[in-house]
Amino acid sequence: MKAAVRRRRNWAGWLFVLPAAAFYVVFVIQPLAMTVQYSLYSWDGIGVATWNGVQNYLRVFTDPDLFAAILNAIKLIVFFSAVPVVLGLAIAATIRRIAASRLALVARTVIFLPQVIPLVAAGITWSWLLSSTGLVNQLLSAIGLESITRAWLGDFSTALPAVGVIGAWVLLGLCTLLLLAGMSKIDPALYEAARLDGAGAFREFFSITLPSLRQEIGVCVTVTVVAALASFDIVYISTQGGPGNASMVPGLEIYYLAFSEREVGLASALAVVLTALVIACALPIQWLTRDRSS
């Protein structure tokens, strides 16, 4: 009797989930499955496709241009992930110490602002700042560094780092805000105890703040690593992958392959590889940073 009731309840639960599940299947699972299917064909997007087996996947790993795009995405992790998280920790710790002052509010707003601005607008602004006559070069010239001025986004050695700087600027605000929220949850008694034991600001930071923020850091790293690997808009607006593929990333390459070159199969294969790469990076981060106490 009891078992029957429970079973009926389970059924009712599934019924409530059904609308959401249907949407998930139609708009997430099905496109994913179709992408996997397309990746096994050679298809121009219009005519009848021909079976291609794993040929597309072989090309993803053997075509130096495609593989270089994947490597570029991995290099971008330094800028999109490491810089915002480390800098975000420092900024959040500083803001927390001056939390009561009006300056903290201003600082929070200014740092979060890039998150509010549409990425396309940010990309255009930065391409002006980084142009050969832009503000960055003007400042460098003003302090006597004219010799290193250049068109930052048009130079082979600096295009990818320049894109990375834009990404770091965008993501710094998000990380700072998340970490700041995490810090406000830490019991102030811990700090008081530490101070009584004679700990300084650095000791406080490494012994209390950092360990307590494990989960927040995990979220920051996951979000920013995914943003680096799947980057598209910043690159598309600022360099379009140029010069000479120096800043090409998989997201942009997939778009070019599918819509300009009409190699839907190869584009899908690269998309599947990218998805696998994102999952392969995100899962260990989740595992490393999950809360072990619970």
Add this chain to the structure above:
Amino acid sequence: MVVILGGSLAAACAAPGSGNAQPTAAATSAAPMSAAPTCGTEPITLKAYYETGFPITKALSDEFAKQHPNVTWDIREDQFAVITQNAPRVLADDPPDLMRLPQVSELVKNNLLKNLDDYAKVFGWDQWPASQLEQMRLAPGGAVRGEGSLYAMGLNFSMTGVFYNKKLAEQIGMTTPPETLADLDAALAKAKDAGLAPIAQFNGGATGGLAFPLQDLMASYGPPAPINEWIYQKPGATIDTPSNLQATQHLEKWIKAGYFWKDVNAVDYATMMSRFIKGDGLFMFNGDWESGNLDKQMAGNIGFFLMPPAQAGGKRAAMSAPLTFGIGANAKNADCAAAFLNWVATDTQARTIGVEIGGSHPMGPADAPMPTVAAGSVTENTLAAGAQIATDNGAMDFIANATGAIYAKSWTPNLQKLVAGEQTPDGLLKSVQADYQSQVKGG
């Protein structure tokens, strides 16, 4: 829900694309057309898909509707890049009567465009200078361009060459346009010595604008025919020829001499135009679609000449391409759209609009009346250049149009590398040829 899911899953098991209605090559009508098609007298709505930023299409459409009161237009506009991406889908799902076309090989291969041979016969387009229509002809299956059936029609055809700033030219003592490549080299060196920027050009992002001077140099060192064969995908054609190598080496010499802006790899087309108009740059390799604009913005200060040949007295050549429009294979009002295309080339008023607003030479018979243009304007220069190219038989399509992806994926990165000193002239041609072969084979 289950039904929808089941249906889409079933569809997912078949090969992609097999579920779409596949247009088949329309059998040419059994009996040839007896009379030239018209738009009739009944109210008719022409569905058009145009490129944003070309006022000529709108002006021509308005004038056509004025002369044919039963015709109304339903016009949709997009950027060219968007049209390129959407063309196959739009033509398959919702074919417009008239559409601005990107590179057509793939569209013809998939039977998405109407074969215009019957119209050409009945309207007499086949009596026009053959070079006007050559680029829009495709062999069966769309494999080779430049021969076969007509699949598109131009509203006018553009002409490229070298624009120059007359005031800056005076400054270095250049009173007449260069007659040979050596003259041009001398002028460039003088400009550099005088502290001027010798060449205004773009080469940033995904748009390798050095393809303009490069192809001009190719045509300066060698004949245009082999270049066209390569663009048309004739079997065995190669871009890696001795004269093209000389041309690429010459371009490299210009780069190393500092004739281009230092940040040329970060300059896009719009930036180049605004800098050149402001007086930053003596020469600019570009096309007559800017003639009207330059006449307005640099009135009296702008000149144009065709790329000079390497040998004195040699023939001139130029990239020259029609502004192509096509008719959907399953378009509802194909006859009326064809009548419009014929009207654009033959109606006096339409030809005037083509020159005054489009800035380029109209299509049509060689002896068709030409509208008068202001004496001394750059538009007059470019129209005269068009006539010389016709006598020298020097029209070329763009090397960027050889395949759908060759520009973005091969020319652009390689030219950017050449600027940065990361590619050699020989390596550039070999790399482009390798990409071309894989694209021709794969596509």
